[in-house]
Amino acid sequence: MAQESLKLWKDWRLHLVVLAIVIVAESIGTHSIPLGPGAILLLPMLYAVIIGLALYFTPLVSDKQSINAEPLVFLSVAVLIAKFGVQAGPAIPQIIEAGPALLLQEFGNLGTIFLALPLAVFLGLKRESIGMTHSIGREANLALITDKYGLSSPEGRGVMAMYIFGTVFGSIFIGLISGFLATVTPIHPLSFAMATGVGSGSMAAASLGPLIAAYPDMSAELTAFSGVSNLISSVSGLYMSIFVGLPLTVKMYEILSRKRDLKAAGGAEDVKKP
Amino acid sequence: MLKNLKEWVIVFIIIGAIMLIGNWIGYDIMPLDALPGLAVLIGISLAGLVIHRLLPFQLPSIAYIGILGLILTLPNMPGSEQIVAWTAEVSLLAIATPILAYAGVSIGRSWFDFVQLGWRTIVIGMFVLLGTFLGSAVIAEVILRMQGII
Structure with missing residues (x-):
């Protein structure tokens, strides 16, 4: 959040650094790397996050800039959300038509529990895996787990x-996989647009960008669907975690870890038998 | 509140100027052509932040911003066509680049914590992101197909 009188605007060094990053990143432009049947799209925003990260290790950027940058991310995301909103208004008939998909895809955010939790248990993690895999682990989820455990x-x-x-x-990761998955899987770009509302503004931008670059004709519709999906996530995401995600993760963790322990015990007996 | 509002306005002017320059370099839209659209987007953002402060509900401010943008551009809303036409001149990608530039600078501080994470965390983390993203896309796909929309 924009905290009281941080005097963010006075950090000219930070704004000039970001301006320079934007000029360099936009000048490089979009590049596409073919990979099998699909392609990975490299967008200016991807260079921007990497250059920004790299500059932290130069004298150009100090801790002060890095700390000030955080609320600026939030305020610039506000502009993005406004853009989402104005794209969504004209598309409201399509959005209502696709309403069931938009609402139910929120449950897809639980996919992490089915994909990542078994992996975490398999890799030998204990109750850490509950915190790790119950959600995408952004601010709200951090607050929820801290509050509970x-x-x-x-x-x-x-x-x-x-x-x-x-x-x-x-x-970086979601920006790389979003364009690739959209070009390589039979899943429609509109479905991926609905999936971009994962719970973080910069991840939403990073995952929607490659979709728009890959399917420029659908850009308005993709942005509208992404925007509404983000809106739904921002309102319902935490409650989804509290009432469904976290209890489900705990239950599944108990089942999976009991299985693992039984297997380990059974395996030990097998060794003893002969 | 007023002090905050003043600071928000100045910060939005700075961020807006950076977005206009990126919009020009990357997407060949002259800053003067994109200015009205960007001003509208910033106005909506400011209004959302103010409403968030004034209303007692526990909703994130971005929810107000999104809903406000949506309401203003609903079909038949007076002036909606003008807003849509103006904001079309501001590329979404041009908005995203400065966001991620600020994000890049801001995450530098977390780098040392990041490199201390074990390889298992990194692998699991990628599967968390993949599962969340793909899970939503698959459900959306199934329902959109059932409805015959795609």
Whole structure:
């Protein structure tokens, strides 16, 4: 949030650095790397996050700029959300028609539990895996887990690790896979547009960008659907975690880890038998 | 509140100027052509932030901003066509680039924590993102097909 009188606008060094990053990134332009039947799209926003990260390790950017940049991300995301909104208005007939899909795809955010939780248990993680895989691990989820288990609990360590992972790598990773998946899988770009509302503004931008670049004719519709999906996620996301995501993760973790322990015990007996 | 409002306005002017320049370099739209659209987007953002402060509900401010933008551009809303035409001149990608530039600078501080994460966390993290994203897309796909929309 834009905190009281941080005097954000006075950090000219930060704004000039960002201006320079934008000029360089937009000058490089969009490039597409063919990969099998699909393509990975490299967009200016991807260069921007990488250059920004790299500059942190130069004298150009100090901790002060890095701290000030955080509320600026929030304020610039506000402009993006406004853009989402004005694209959604004219598309309201299509949005109402696609309403069931838009609402129900929220449950798809639970996909992490079915994909990542078994993997975490398989890799030998204990209750950390609950914090790690119950959701995408953004601010709201961090607050939820901290509130329920405390930050120093295994669950708290798990969600913190995922928060750090998502902060640094989230937008880069999702930006790379979104365009690739849209070009390589039979899933329609509109479905992917609905999936971009994952719970973080910069991840939404990073995942929608390649879709628009790959399907420019559909850009208005894709943006509208992405916007509404983001809107639904921002309103319902936390409640989804509280009432469905987290209880489901805990239940599944107990089942999966019991299976693992039984297997381990059974395996040990097998060894003893002969 | 007023102090905040003043700071928000100045910050939005700076961010807006950066977006106009990116919009010009990357998408060949002259800053003067994109200015009205960007001003509208910033106006909506400011209004959303103010409404968030004034209303007692526990909704994130971006929800108000999104809903406000949607209402203003509903078909038959007076002036909606003008808003749509203006804001069409501001490329979504041009808005996204500065967001991620600020994000890049801001995540630098987390880098040392990031490199201390084990390989298992990194692998699981990618599957968390993949599962969340793909899960939503698959459900959307199934329902859109059932409805015959795609």
